[in-house]
Amino acid sequence: MVGTFFRLKLAVIRNAFGGSGTFAQAGAVLVWMLAVALGLGAGALVTIVLGAVPEQSTVVLASVFTAYAFFWLLLPLVAASFDQTLQPRSFELLPLSTRTLATGLAGAALLSPGAVFTALSLGLGVVVGVGGGLAPRVVGLAGVGVFTVMMIGASRLLTTVLSDLLRRRRTRDVVTMVVMTLFVLPSLIGGFIAEGVAGAGLGAAGRVASGAVEWNPAGALGTVGPRVAAGELLAPSAVLLYGAATSGGLVVLWGWALRRLQTTVVSDHVRSARGARRLQPRWLPRGAVGAVAAKELVYVRRDIRYRAQLFGTGIVVVGLVVATVRGDLHHPMAPYLAGAAGFLLVAPLTFNALGFDGASMWGYVVAPISGRTILAGKNIAAFIGSAVLVVPLAAMLAWAAGSAVHVPGALLAAGGLAMLWAGIGNVLSVLGAYPMPDDNLFANRTGSWQAAVAALGGMIVGAIALAPVGMAGLLAWARWGSAGTTAVAVGALAYGAVIWFAGLVLGGRLVDEQVTRLVSVLDEH
């Protein structure tokens, strides 16, 4: 059955290369070329490091595997990834056991850009970088294979369980905070270990760090090749067996979580208070733009798809708070970090602004409003959300760093950054529109390779647009201090406003022109 799923995925990929428009084809080619090229590049890097410190190959490979595991778990939560994943929902009505479905889907997931990147880079590192003949390399490759399956199972299990928990009003806020803290924890632990190492030399703390890297389930799989090369047999075999059992267990657990997610309907059961049932608060602008903004603000509170997209923002905010409490942020420019958090909030909300409620797109289209009105309303909601986050964060960071003088500049820069990105996002939202899943919140959607091209293009344009302002700010700070950065921040706000307006006009026009495609692409339910 795994072979059937594998062939199905292969057919989906082949179809993507051969059909559904030039843009989508280009996306498919680009994503796979990037996966292969980056995989080979990362593999070469691992090989170089292993070549430089051959006696440390066990620790190096364990560290690389551990780092990969961290990214496998983190990336699906904080960033969109692009893969034509088979949708579990499509198999709901087939007579497949939970285990068969999960192993089949996991097998198919081996044909994803992330898995190919992982297998290529680690495989290359093990084959070229581990010495000692054929046996260590073969065992090392087995470790890579088990690791890749383990990561597929672990990341799918995490996102599926989170999707289920986050749907539930009673648990979602607690779960959100716990998960965000968990992701900040490694840096905290790393900090403590680094302090220990600095304070006591490479003694106990160093051994603790090394042990943690080598004996966590992911890191241990990286050590099997070097251990065989060192003449060990029992430990690598045990690690491989343990890894395989863990991988199988994770995949089976994922299957159960998936079944539960698909067969349990969770209702928000929101019944608005009679006194507060108005959609549009009085402080929002009257008319259609204000209505769209009001609806978006309600959705940020109620729709779990919006909240899930803000995981990255939350992790950064928790990280900043932790760093402040630890007293790490003494730099006078610290308040400007608030702008980065604001950016991380605005980016996901504007990057695919039409995809959150894609199935409702027709509701906008049949109303007598322009595309510009829709985007403007969504942008205003994102700006309001950003302001709510950035202002107290900048104040906190200024307090921690003792540099209140930088707060005005930080707020202006944050506004400019948010508007710049919203302007680019308005165009991206049309060119790379894709429907956000409403059940498996972190899953990828069919057709998103086209979005990959748009997203990559948008990020490049954004970086190019941002570079001159960033450089001007740094130069001004070096030359004139806070007065200089504040002056540049005023310019940044104006610059951002210009780009936002241009993006709004262009994006609005694209919505009007591509309305048929948008309704069709976004309503993939």
Added chain:
Amino acid sequence: MGNLSSVTAVSYRGLTKRFGATLAVFDFTLDVPSGVFFGITGPNGAGKTTLLRMTTGLLRPDAGIVRVAGTDVWDDPVTAKTVFGVVPDQPGMFPKLTGRQLLEFNGLLRRMDPAVIEQRAAELLGVLGLADDADVLVADYSLGMTKKVAIAAALLHGPRVVFLDEPFAGVDPVSRQVVEQILRRHVDGGGTVVFSDHAMDVVERLCSEIMIIDHGRLLAAGPVDRITEGRRLQDVFVDLVGGAALGPEGLGWLGRSSG
């Protein structure tokens, strides 16, 4: 069917839409008069939904013109959309709004006065039996309730023409009667209802005028009496589009196998 007149609610001229090699709607020319209950019927895949989507600005035609109340839907969409309301076949409403908020949102998008929205929304929710669930999320509505709130949203701004794609699918008999009454009142007030449905008895009972389409082509259009000429609409329909009969030996394995 040549010239447009002031009594024309919807006007099609040479409307054509292809999906790859498939001709969904071909050279469609027709006038739907104002103040009628107009039914669009045809077999599955005939082009009914495609036609309605092109009429309401959801699907851009390859060629031809659609005018609603005299305004070209694709040349001046904003003006055209002020005069009609739409209920699609599967209305993916804004599910995280409550029913009342959904109506408010629709009214605000149409730049209606908030006081008028509130008054009309209360009336519509009451008549449609949704008053008790007005403050419940649309996501928690049943299919029938979703259809009803979609109908309320389409009628809120008092449109001259209402387009409904299979409006009675999933709606219980009591609610269906209420919806029929509301739509009749709309027609009695001078408005036009254009809806698609497979159920011939519903079409025959409600509509004064109909069209039958198949494979994207207009087979018949006009007053029901003239098309049926005393026969049942079901029989006329099958004669026009052709029927497929199942022979006694066909699909004999049905019900005998579990594999």
